[in-house]
Amino acid sequence: MRKIVLLGYMGCGKSTIAQNLSKITKIPFLDLDECIEKRANLSINEIFSQHGEVYFRKLEHEMFVELLNSPENVIIGLGGGTPCYANNHELLKGENVASVYLKASIDTLYNRLVYNKSKRPLIANMNEEEMREFIAKHLFDRSFYYNQAQHKVVVDGKSVEETVQDILGILA
C-alpha cells in the first residue's frame, strides 16, 4: 500500500505538515519519532542520553522498515536524520513510496529551531551562534540524502496550508 514519506532537516515541518496533510486527505499519519518513543517507552532525549545516538539510529531504521512494510496507506513524517543513516535513503525509492523533501533555508530552520530545541538532543545545548553554524554545515552534509527524495517542496515563507496544497499538487 502507498506510503507518503516527508523528509527534511529538523524544523522544516515534517511532523506538522504530516498531521495537516492527514486531516485533508483522511490518510492516517505516523510520526517516526513518536513511534520510536512508544516502542522504547522513552523520549527521544532519553534514548540519546541513556543509550546513545547509534542505538537511536538502529531503532529508527527498524521502525522505518516496519512502517514501510505495514499493509496500510499512511503518511509518515521522518526524523531529520532518518534518510542519512543505515541506507534508509534507498528505501525512499521503493515502488509504493512517494517521498517529499520539505526544503527549508538555513534562516527558516534557525528561526523555527531557536525556540524549539529542547526536545532535539543534537542542538539542545547549543547557543544561538553555535546553532546557526551547526545548521548550515549539517544541512550541507545531509543535502545529498535529502535530494534522493522523489519530490521537493520549498517551504520558506509558506503557511502550513500552502505547503500542504503544494504537496497535494505534486501527488495528484
Ligand SMILES: Nc1ncnc2c1ncn2[C@@H]1O[C@H](COP(=O)(O)OP(=O)(O)O)[C@@H](O)[C@H]1O
Ligand atoms: N509554515 C509552517 N510550516 C510548518 N511548520 C511551521 C510553519 N510555521 C511555523 N512552524 C512551526 O515550526 C515547527 C516545525 O516543527 P516540526 O513540525 O516538529 O518539524 P520537524 O518534524 O520537521 O522537525 C513547529 O513548531 C511549527 O509550529
Ligand SMILES: O=C(O)C1=C[C@@H](OP(=O)(O)O)[C@@H](O)[C@H](O)C1
Ligand atoms: O536530525 C536528526 O538527526 C534528528 C531529528 C529529530 O526529528 P525532527 O527532525 O522531527 O526534529 C529526531 O529524530 C532526533 O532528535 C534526531
Ligand SMILES: [Mg+2]
Ligand atoms: Mg518531527
